[in-house]
Amino acid sequence: MTERRKKMHQLCVLSVLLLVFSFSNGQIDRTRYITLDEVRTDMEAYALTVWYGTEIEKFPLKILSVVRNRQPGEDMILVVGQDERFKQAGAVRGCSGSPVFIDGRLAGALAAGWSAAKEPLYLVRPIEAMLEVGTLPATEPPGQGRRLIKMDVSQPLDLETVAEQVTRAFASRSAGDRPLLPLATSLPAHVCGELAEGFRSLGVMPIPGGLTASAVSDATDETPFERGGVLSVVLCTGDISLAGVGTVTEVDGDIVYGFGHDFTGIGAVEFPMGDGFVHSVIASRDMSFKLATPGTVRGTIQFDQYAAIRGQIGKMPTMVPMRITVERFNDPQVRTYACRLAYDREYTPMIARTIAQAAALMRGPLPPEHTVRYQGRITVQGGEPIAFENVSSGRSVAEVGSELLSTLTLLLNNSFEVVKPESIELDMVIEPDDSTAAIWSARLSQAVVKPGQTMTADVMLQTFRAERIAASVELTIPETMPPGKYPLHLLGASAYNSFLNQNAPQRFRVVDAESLRTGLNRVLNMPRNRLYAVLPVPATGLTLRRHELPDLPPSRMLLIQDARRLEPIEPYKNWIENSAGLDKIVSGGAQIELTVEQP
Known part of the structure; x- marks a missing residue:
């Protein structure tokens, strides 16, 4: 680092420390800022923002009023835009954070503004509240702090239930009268429409722009962060690309304030911070917005609280590389999408699901009859990777996304x-065929067997178009039966998964990090395109938490079942099984009585 850069860095640090110190002592630089108690309606006012490029x-703005206690403990300034472009567009989403002087x-x-208002009315967040962001606890004011997703692991691991739980948690966070925040994206409109429910649960409304950050990097590379x-x-x-786009309010050294409201409201964060390019302002009676593309990442958003977001220039964020390969029946080219995701323990899973589903839909929606074959790999620091492979049919990419989100x-x-x-990493092959089949009937090659014999179960499957196909699976009876x-x-x-959850819940019970990884690998890699034959057999023994203790002598069982023990104890259940691979995803089940005779 050169001597000049060292001095600049020291000055930036000093200015930030002075700023934080002044606000922690309830002081504000009145030569730089005007406080709410000084504002009068006859004062001259204006805002800075980007309308194009x-x-x-x-x-120019006109001050209408100071709105006291708009919400408990929250004061705002009501203004109306005087520029003809503001009058034509009304309140414009993307202007959030535009500094008001x-x-x-x-x-x-x-x-904030009113989309349906006939005039360009805005509420102005006082600068005092914005500059407090990052100096107060993340939970201030009440109800706006981070609400961690609490995972219920008391029941056997079920990825679909976890996905529903996470989606509900996000939906409840974005519920109420809070408007959906605009999200600039390079995704086409039809993909945004297909994934509308997922975007709503994130509290955002995607605005397709058709460009990624690299497409506008030349126009923004030399643009510094500055007011407006x-x-x-x-x-x-x-x-x-996915990004919330707003406006810079204040820059103090290497610290940037913006938006005038929260983006997620979860407090301390590590979101990538970038600039951007405005292509146009789209005026609409329903909602006017800036059609924008995010620019180069140049720092990190470190605080996301009710009054503003606050970031630091030059401090680069942690990001998660994600690579998706899609091979589609209607695309002669295998498409690869290389992305980097913001790292956040709540938002990264939701973003990953969105990107995976979007990649599969880029060349159009899937037909009603389709099959998705997929395999993936999640690599983690200092641990074994989670690898998975399976097939889905008739559910678009819901199962793929659900598994990625839950895991x-x-x-x-x-x-x-x-x-x-x-x-x-995720690889998907999408075919225009339905691969589902239901069990229609079943019979045994022999209903009476002796220990050691092998019998065959012949199953008739009914496919999507009512065609019948035959399948079979063999099972050898134990010598000791x-x-x-x-x-x-x-x-x-x-049905096989339900059988396992009922008869061996200990195999899917999460009690530590090892059992979590083991359970995930077991659930993720349970093939859907197999026919399973399961025969319960007599067993003695117990299960203790997730440990199986078969063939225990009665004395040991009595000792372990002491009522003073706190660990849950359940009878050990045993069975023999076999499976046959098919090119169909089998649903349903059948039960046949089998008689075992004396040898």
Whole structure:
């Protein structure tokens, strides 16, 4: 580092320390800022923002009122735009954070408006509240702090249930009267429409722009962060981009304030911070917005609280590389999408699901009859990777996305150890055929067998178009099998999974980091395109937490079942099984009585 750069860095650090010290002592530089108690309606006011490109323009405002206690403990300034472009467009989303100057001093930022209003009305967040961001606890004010996703691991591991739980948690966070925040994206409109529900659960409304950050980097590379400039919170960059786009309110040294409201409201964060380029302002009666593309990542958003976001220039964020390969029936080319995701233990799983599903849909929606064959790999720091492979049919990319969301959420939010992902890889092959089939009927090659014999179960499957196909699976009876009548279960993958959860919940119970990884690998790699034959057999023994203790003598069982023990103890259940691979995803099940005779 040169001597000049060292001095500049020292000055930046000193200015930030002075700023934080002044606000922690309730002081503010009144030569630079105007406080709420000084504001009068007859004062001259204007805002700075970008209407096109990266050029910052000045827009006159008229002060209408100081709105006290708009919400408990929250005061705002009500203004109306005087520029003809503002009058034509009304309140514009993307102007959030635009600095407002009153009497030549910075008063705050445009923070909220009314889309259906006939005039360009805005509420201005006072600068005092914005400059407090990062100096107060992340939970201030009440209800706006980080609400960690609490995973319920008391029940056997079920990825679909976890995905529903996470989606509900995000939906509840974005519920209420809070408007959806605009999210600039390079995704085409039809993909945004297909994934609308997922975007809503994130509390955002995607605005397709068709360009990634690399497409506008030449226009923004030399643009510094300054008052009124474009400010982006980058969730994903690379071949697919997702970013919240607003405006810079204040720059003090290497510290940037913007938006005038929160983006996620979860407090301390590590989101990539970038600039951006405004292509146009789209005026609409329903909602006017800036059509923008996020620019180069140049720092990190470190605080995301109710009054503003705050970032640091030059401090580069942690990002997670994600590579997706898609081979589609209607595309002669195999497409690869290389992206980098923002790292956050709550948001990264949701972003990864969105990007994976979007990549599969880029060349159009899937037809009603389709099959998705996929395999993936999640690499984590200092641990074994989680690898998975399976097939789905008739559910678009819902199962793929659900598994990715659940797995990442469980890994990043587990209460046993800190897990940081190093990379995410996903390969998908999409075919225009339905691969589902239901069990129609079943019979045994012999209903009466002796220990040691091998019998065959012949199953008739009914496909999507009511075609019948035959399948079979063999099972060898144990030499030690006592005589008697036994139920033989012939199951598809879903029914087989239910059988395991009921009869061996200990195999899917999460009690530590090791059992989490083991359970994930077991659930993720349970093939859907197999026919399972399961025959319960007599067993003695117990299960203790996730440990199986078969063939225990009665004396040991009595000792272990002491009522004073706190660990849950359950009877050990045993069975023999076999499976046959098919080119169909089997659903349903059948049960046939099997008689075992004396040898």
